[in-house]
Amino acid sequence: MISIFLLGLVLSLNFFLDSGDAYEPEVHLSNLEERLTEVIKGFDADYIRIVMQSGSNSEVAFSDLNVSHQFPFFLYSEEGDLVYWSDIEMVPEFESFSVSKKYQLVENSRGVYFAKLKKITRNSGHFWLFQVHPFISKLDIENEYLINGINKDTFGNDRFVLSAEKKEGYRDVYFEQEYLFSILFRVGYSSPGYSINSTVLVFFFSLLGLALIIGSDFVFTLWTRGKKTLATFYTFLILGCIRSLMLAFNFPNDFFKAGIFDPALYASSRINPSLGDLLLNVICYLIVLSMVIAILGQKRLLFSFIQFRKKYAEWVHLTAAFLISTLLMFLFFFLYMNIVENAQWNLNIESIPGFNYLRAISLFVVFLGGAGYLLFTIITLNMVLYKKEEDILYPLKVLLLFSLPIIAILVFWNLILLISFIAHLILLVAIISFRLYDNLFKLEFNTFLTFFFACLVGAVITGAASFHHQRNEVVRSKLKFANNIMLDRDVMGEFLLEEIMDRIASDLFIKNRISDPLLSKGPIERKIKKIYLSGYFDQYSQEIVLYNASGQNISNKGEEPDLEEYKITYMNSDYATQVHNLYYVRSTETNMGNRFVAFIKLQRGDAFLGTIVIELNQQQMESGKAFPKLLMDNKYASNYIENDFDFAIFDEGILEYSAGIYSYRGEYMAETLDDQALYKYGLHDEGYHHFGVRFNDKVVVITSSQYPNNYILADIAFFFVCYLIFTLLSISIFLLLSGINQLRYNYATKLQLYLNFAFFFPMLIISVISVGFLSHSYTEDLNRQYFQKAGIIRDNLGRTVAGNQFNRLNREELNDELYALASATDTDINLYLPEGRLLATNQPAIFDKNILSQFLHPSAYAAIIESRENRLLQTEQVGSMLFKTVYLALKHAESQNLQAIIAIPFFEAEEELNLMITEVFSNILIIFVVMFLIFLVISYFVSKHLTQPFRLLTQKLKETNLENNEYMVWPSKDEIGLLVNEYNNMLFKLENSKKVLASNEKESAWREMAKQVAHEIKNPLTPMKLTLQHLLRLQGENKLNDAEALQKPIMSIIHQVDTLSDIASSFSTFAKMPLPQNKELDFREVVVETVSLYCNREDTTIDFDDLVSHEQAIIIMGDRKLYGRVISNLIINGIQAVPEERKPHIQIQLAIENETHVKLAIRDNGKGIDDKLKDKVFLPNFSTKSDGSGLGLAIAKRGVETAGGKIWFHTSADTGTVFYLLFPLVG
Structure with missing residues (x-):
C-alpha cells in the first residue's frame, strides 16, 4: 500500500513539475531544435539518394529523379524555371523563397513550410534543389482526409508565432550554429508529447514494479496458506488502487502517445477513456474473476456448498445460476456494442480490408469478456450440479421454466437479443446434458471441444450484436437522411452553392461577357448550367437571370421579374441561410419542390458589373449523388449521407x-x-x-438493400475464427507456463488431433491462397474496367478535341466538352498539357482550394511524356486518401504527337476493391468454418469408431481374472484381429497357468497350514509333556494319592487340551468359510447394518458420522458378508483394546476420497499398539490377546486387498488406534 501511495505521489510530483516547466521557453526551444535536427537529417538523406540514383552527369529526367524520399523536393533551373517536382499537393513558386538562404521559412496559399535550398550541378548545368517540410497547413477544407493547422510532429499546439527574420522577444532557432528562423512561444504552448521528467519516469516505473512484485508476493503467500478469499480481496484492492491512480492522472495517455490510449479513437466513460484503459480494466476483472473461479472450484468449498444447498429447494439454486449466467451473457453482448458504438472502427467482416492492431485488440477485449462469461457460467453450474449427475432432467425443466418468460419478452422487444439468448440457452443445455463442467479443471481433448463449442456460441452472440449495431447505424443514417429531406435546409446544397457562387463571382469569362453590352449573354447561362450547376443540382430546374450594374434585366427573356422584385420576395430573414446572399424557400404546397435563390454580385476591382440571380426549383429528390469526399468540409460532414x-x-x-x-x-x-x-x-x-x-x-x-445474409454468416465465422485463435494462444501460453505435461493424450485424442491437423492446415493454406488469387483476379478485373472506361473517354475526346482542332479550341469550349463527357460517364477528368501543367478539369474546386497543385504526377510525367507510354494506372494519395488514377496519352491521329495527358482519378477505387476482398473473404471464411465444424464432428465419430475395438479390449482386459473369462471374436484379419487373436491366446495360456497356480497355491496353502498347525500344536504339547513327566515323577514317589498335588498339573493339562480344541475349531471355521464373491454392493448399507449390531451395547459408545450425501449411492466391488465380518472384527478389536478402567468409545466415519474412493475410519480410545508390534499386526496367528486366534486381521487384510482395497492403521500410545479401509468406487 505504501508503494501505491508513492505511485500517486510521483504522478502528482510529475504533474506539478511539468506544469512548472510548461512556460519555460528554453525547454520548448530545445525540444523544437531536436525535432528540426531530425528533419534536416532527413533532408540530407534524401539528397544522398537523389545524387546516388541520378548521378551528376546525366540530363534532368523525371525517371531518374523519381526516387523514394522522406520529404517533397523540387528542382529549379538557375533562372528559376521549375524542371522537376516530387509532390502534386503543393509546388512552391520560385519567387516565394530566397536563393541567398540555405534554411528558410516559405509561406504560400497552402501553408507555411520549413525549407532547405541547395545548389547542385547536373550535366554542367546548375540547379536549385528545394526541399520542404510542412509546418502549418492552410487549406480551405478540413475533413477526415485533409488536416488543417499545425504539424503536430513538430509543434505541440498553435500557441506560437513564426518569423523568417530575427525579432525582439522571439527565440532564435539554430542548427549547428546556423540560423533557421525565430519563434515566439505564447502562454499555453506545449511541446509535442508529454514532457515527463525522465528521472521521475524511471522512479515511477520502479515503484510500479515494486508495488506489483510486493503485492503479488503478498497475495501468493496468502493464497498458498489457504487464505484465498483474503488474497482475492487484496488483489482487487491493489489492482483497483493502481487503476484509480492511472485514471486520476490520465496515465499513460498524457505520458505516451499511442493509438491504443487515444481518446479520439475510443472513449466510452470516465473509467474507460481509451481502448487501452478498457483492455487493462478487463484484464484486472479477469484476474480477480479467475481467482474467484479457482476458489469456487475447490472440493472443500463444493462439499460445504452441498450442505448449503440443503437449506433451500433445488430450483432456487438452479434459477440463481441461470440468472447469473444470463446477466453475464447480456454483459458480453453489450461489451461488444460498447466498443463498436464508441470506437472509430467496426469489427465485422467489412473491417477485414482495413484490419489493424486496434481492431485486433478490440476483438481480444471482447474475447476476454466472453471468456469470463463462459468460465463463470460453467463454475456456477458446477457448484449447483455437483454430485447430482444422476438426474439431468430436473435442471433442464427448471431451465425451460426460467427461459420461457425471457423468450416471451424478447419476442416482442428485441429479436436480435432473442437470438443471443437462444444461443446462450443452447450453451446451458449442452453444459448440463454433457456435463461440460467436468472438463474445466483438466486439459484433455474434451476440454478443447468444450472451448471450441463455447467459441461458436460466443461467435453467434457477437454476430447478433454486430448485426444489431449495423442495424442501428442504418437506422441512424436513414433518420438523418429523412431529416435532411424534410427539414428547412438543404445543407449539402448550401455547401455546394457557396463554392459555386464564389467561383462564378471570380470567373473572368462571365465578367467580360456581362460587362460588354454588345456580346450575347447566352454563353453565360450555358456555362453556369453546364459547368457550375451540373451534378447535384440536376434535381432542380435551373433559372438564371442576368442584371447589369443599374439593375436592368439583360437576359432578353422578358418574363423574369426585375431585380428589386426578386429582392423583396426572397431577401427575407425567414429564408436566409448561413451563406451570404443565398436563400432557401421551403415549399408548403403539395407537389411543389423547395427552391434556392442566389444573388451573385460581379465586380472588377471597385467597379460593380452586375448581378446574377440563380433560382433553383426542386423537381425531384434524388437519393444520392457521387461527390468527391476530398471536397467535403467537416462542418457539412454531419449532414452528408454516404449511403445511396x-x-x-x-x-x-x-x-x-x-x-x-x-x-x-x-x-x-x-x-x-x-x-x-x-x-x-x-x-x-x-x-x-x-x-x-x-x-x-x-x-x-427510406429504402436500402438489407445487410447480406452471407455477411451475417461471415461475421459469425469471422468471430469464431478469432476466438479460436485467441483460445489456442491462451492454452499455449498456459502450457508454456505450467508445463506441457498438463495436456493428457490418449489414443483417441491423438487420433482426433491428427485428423483435425490433417484437415485444418491444408484448408487454411488453400483458403489463404484462394483469397490471394481471387483478390489479385478482382484487382486485375477492376483495373481493366478502369482502363476500359478511360479508353471510352479518350476516344470521345479524340473525336471532339484532338487533332488539328485541338489548338483552335479556346479554354471555355474545351471545358464545355470536358464537363459534358464527365457528366455522361460519371467520372472526374483532368487534362494536362505535354509540359505537365493542368489544362482543363471538371473538378476545378480540387485545384482552386489548393488540395492538388496544377502539375502532373511525376510518375505519370516519366511514363507518358518521357517514356512515351500510352497509359498508366497507379495508386496515389492526397492527405490520407488513397485512390487510383488512370493516365492516358491523347495523341494526334496522324502525326502521333502527344497533345495532352488525360488523368481520370477513381476516388472510389479503394472502396470497390475492399468490397470485392470482403466478398471473397466472407465466402471462403464461411466455407472454411462450416467445413471445419463438420470435419470436427466427423473426426470425433470416426475416432470413436476406430477406437471402439480398443475400448472393447480394455473392458475385456479389466474383466480378466482367474475365472469366467470369455474369448473374443473379430470378423476381419486386420491389426485388431491380430490383437484379438493374441488376447485369445493369452486367455488360453492364462487358463493353463491358473490350473498350475491353483495346484501350487493348494500345496503352498497346505504346507503353510501344516506349519501353522504344527507350530500351534507344539505350543501346548510342550507344557503337557512336562506336566505328564511331573506326574510320572510323583507316581515314582508314590505321591499321586495327594489330591491337592494332582489338581494343579491336571488342570494345566485340561487347559492345554482346551487350547488345542480352540485351534482345531478356528481352522475348522476357516476351512468352512466360503470363497469371496466380487459383486457390486452399496458400502453404506454394509456399514450401517454392521454398526447397528453394536449400537445397543450399554458398556460401549458407538458414534457413526456419514459425510457422504444420502442422495449419492456408494457402489463398490466386493463380498458383502466378508466386509461385514471385517468391520465387525475391527469394532470388536477396538472394544477389546480399551483398558478396563475406561468405557470403550468407538468412532466410525464414512467419507469420499478424491471423488474416486470411499474411506471408512474406525477409531478406538484404547491404549494403542506398541511400536515393536506394528509390523506384526496383520501377520497370521499374531494376537495381542491371550485368547486370540491371530487370524482375524490377517483374513481381513487378504479379503480387502483381494477386492482392490487397502487397509492400514495409525496408532498413538494411550489415545487409541484408527483403522482405515479404502475401496475404489465403481464408475
Whole structure:
C-alpha cells in the first residue's frame, strides 16, 4: 500500500513539475531544435539518394529523379524555371523563397513550410534543389482526409508565432550554429508529447514494479496458506488502487502517445477513456474473476456448498445460476456494442480490408469478456450440479421454466437479443446434458471441444450484436437522411452553392461577357448550367437571370421579374441561410419542390458589373449523388449521407414523391405504413430494408438493400475464427507456463488431433491462397474496367478535341466538352498539357482550394511524356486518401504527337476493391468454418469408431481374472484381429497357468497350514509333556494319592487340551468359510447394518458420522458378508483394546476420497499398539490377546486387498488406534 501511495505521489510530483516547466521557453526551444535536427537529417538523406540514383552527369529526367524520399523536393533551373517536382499537393513558386538562404521559412496559399535550398550541378548545368517540410497547413477544407493547422510532429499546439527574420522577444532557432528562423512561444504552448521528467519516469516505473512484485508476493503467500478469499480481496484492492491512480492522472495517455490510449479513437466513460484503459480494466476483472473461479472450484468449498444447498429447494439454486449466467451473457453482448458504438472502427467482416492492431485488440477485449462469461457460467453450474449427475432432467425443466418468460419478452422487444439468448440457452443445455463442467479443471481433448463449442456460441452472440449495431447505424443514417429531406435546409446544397457562387463571382469569362453590352449573354447561362450547376443540382430546374450594374434585366427573356422584385420576395430573414446572399424557400404546397435563390454580385476591382440571380426549383429528390469526399468540409460532414438510399414521401398514405429504383406504388405499401415496426427498427422485405420517419401528416420511407445474409454468416465465422485463435494462444501460453505435461493424450485424442491437423492446415493454406488469387483476379478485373472506361473517354475526346482542332479550341469550349463527357460517364477528368501543367478539369474546386497543385504526377510525367507510354494506372494519395488514377496519352491521329495527358482519378477505387476482398473473404471464411465444424464432428465419430475395438479390449482386459473369462471374436484379419487373436491366446495360456497356480497355491496353502498347525500344536504339547513327566515323577514317589498335588498339573493339562480344541475349531471355521464373491454392493448399507449390531451395547459408545450425501449411492466391488465380518472384527478389536478402567468409545466415519474412493475410519480410545508390534499386526496367528486366534486381521487384510482395497492403521500410545479401509468406487 505504501508503494501505491508513492505511485500517486510521483504522478502528482510529475504533474506539478511539468506544469512548472510548461512556460519555460528554453525547454520548448530545445525540444523544437531536436525535432528540426531530425528533419534536416532527413533532408540530407534524401539528397544522398537523389545524387546516388541520378548521378551528376546525366540530363534532368523525371525517371531518374523519381526516387523514394522522406520529404517533397523540387528542382529549379538557375533562372528559376521549375524542371522537376516530387509532390502534386503543393509546388512552391520560385519567387516565394530566397536563393541567398540555405534554411528558410516559405509561406504560400497552402501553408507555411520549413525549407532547405541547395545548389547542385547536373550535366554542367546548375540547379536549385528545394526541399520542404510542412509546418502549418492552410487549406480551405478540413475533413477526415485533409488536416488543417499545425504539424503536430513538430509543434505541440498553435500557441506560437513564426518569423523568417530575427525579432525582439522571439527565440532564435539554430542548427549547428546556423540560423533557421525565430519563434515566439505564447502562454499555453506545449511541446509535442508529454514532457515527463525522465528521472521521475524511471522512479515511477520502479515503484510500479515494486508495488506489483510486493503485492503479488503478498497475495501468493496468502493464497498458498489457504487464505484465498483474503488474497482475492487484496488483489482487487491493489489492482483497483493502481487503476484509480492511472485514471486520476490520465496515465499513460498524457505520458505516451499511442493509438491504443487515444481518446479520439475510443472513449466510452470516465473509467474507460481509451481502448487501452478498457483492455487493462478487463484484464484486472479477469484476474480477480479467475481467482474467484479457482476458489469456487475447490472440493472443500463444493462439499460445504452441498450442505448449503440443503437449506433451500433445488430450483432456487438452479434459477440463481441461470440468472447469473444470463446477466453475464447480456454483459458480453453489450461489451461488444460498447466498443463498436464508441470506437472509430467496426469489427465485422467489412473491417477485414482495413484490419489493424486496434481492431485486433478490440476483438481480444471482447474475447476476454466472453471468456469470463463462459468460465463463470460453467463454475456456477458446477457448484449447483455437483454430485447430482444422476438426474439431468430436473435442471433442464427448471431451465425451460426460467427461459420461457425471457423468450416471451424478447419476442416482442428485441429479436436480435432473442437470438443471443437462444444461443446462450443452447450453451446451458449442452453444459448440463454433457456435463461440460467436468472438463474445466483438466486439459484433455474434451476440454478443447468444450472451448471450441463455447467459441461458436460466443461467435453467434457477437454476430447478433454486430448485426444489431449495423442495424442501428442504418437506422441512424436513414433518420438523418429523412431529416435532411424534410427539414428547412438543404445543407449539402448550401455547401455546394457557396463554392459555386464564389467561383462564378471570380470567373473572368462571365465578367467580360456581362460587362460588354454588345456580346450575347447566352454563353453565360450555358456555362453556369453546364459547368457550375451540373451534378447535384440536376434535381432542380435551373433559372438564371442576368442584371447589369443599374439593375436592368439583360437576359432578353422578358418574363423574369426585375431585380428589386426578386429582392423583396426572397431577401427575407425567414429564408436566409448561413451563406451570404443565398436563400432557401421551403415549399408548403403539395407537389411543389423547395427552391434556392442566389444573388451573385460581379465586380472588377471597385467597379460593380452586375448581378446574377440563380433560382433553383426542386423537381425531384434524388437519393444520392457521387461527390468527391476530398471536397467535403467537416462542418457539412454531419449532414452528408454516404449511403445511396431510395426514398418516398407519403402524405396521408398517398405517394407524393419517390426517388431511386425501388417502386413504392404497390398495394402492400398501405400495410407497410401501418406497421409500427417500420418506425422502430424498420422492416425487411425481399432483400430490402425499409425505415419510416413521421413528419406531421407525412411519412418518409427510406429504402436500402438489407445487410447480406452471407455477411451475417461471415461475421459469425469471422468471430469464431478469432476466438479460436485467441483460445489456442491462451492454452499455449498456459502450457508454456505450467508445463506441457498438463495436456493428457490418449489414443483417441491423438487420433482426433491428427485428423483435425490433417484437415485444418491444408484448408487454411488453400483458403489463404484462394483469397490471394481471387483478390489479385478482382484487382486485375477492376483495373481493366478502369482502363476500359478511360479508353471510352479518350476516344470521345479524340473525336471532339484532338487533332488539328485541338489548338483552335479556346479554354471555355474545351471545358464545355470536358464537363459534358464527365457528366455522361460519371467520372472526374483532368487534362494536362505535354509540359505537365493542368489544362482543363471538371473538378476545378480540387485545384482552386489548393488540395492538388496544377502539375502532373511525376510518375505519370516519366511514363507518358518521357517514356512515351500510352497509359498508366497507379495508386496515389492526397492527405490520407488513397485512390487510383488512370493516365492516358491523347495523341494526334496522324502525326502521333502527344497533345495532352488525360488523368481520370477513381476516388472510389479503394472502396470497390475492399468490397470485392470482403466478398471473397466472407465466402471462403464461411466455407472454411462450416467445413471445419463438420470435419470436427466427423473426426470425433470416426475416432470413436476406430477406437471402439480398443475400448472393447480394455473392458475385456479389466474383466480378466482367474475365472469366467470369455474369448473374443473379430470378423476381419486386420491389426485388431491380430490383437484379438493374441488376447485369445493369452486367455488360453492364462487358463493353463491358473490350473498350475491353483495346484501350487493348494500345496503352498497346505504346507503353510501344516506349519501353522504344527507350530500351534507344539505350543501346548510342550507344557503337557512336562506336566505328564511331573506326574510320572510323583507316581515314582508314590505321591499321586495327594489330591491337592494332582489338581494343579491336571488342570494345566485340561487347559492345554482346551487350547488345542480352540485351534482345531478356528481352522475348522476357516476351512468352512466360503470363497469371496466380487459383486457390486452399496458400502453404506454394509456399514450401517454392521454398526447397528453394536449400537445397543450399554458398556460401549458407538458414534457413526456419514459425510457422504444420502442422495449419492456408494457402489463398490466386493463380498458383502466378508466386509461385514471385517468391520465387525475391527469394532470388536477396538472394544477389546480399551483398558478396563475406561468405557470403550468407538468412532466410525464414512467419507469420499478424491471423488474416486470411499474411506471408512474406525477409531478406538484404547491404549494403542506398541511400536515393536506394528509390523506384526496383520501377520497370521499374531494376537495381542491371550485368547486370540491371530487370524482375524490377517483374513481381513487378504479379503480387502483381494477386492482392490487397502487397509492400514495409525496408532498413538494411550489415545487409541484408527483403522482405515479404502475401496475404489465403481464408475
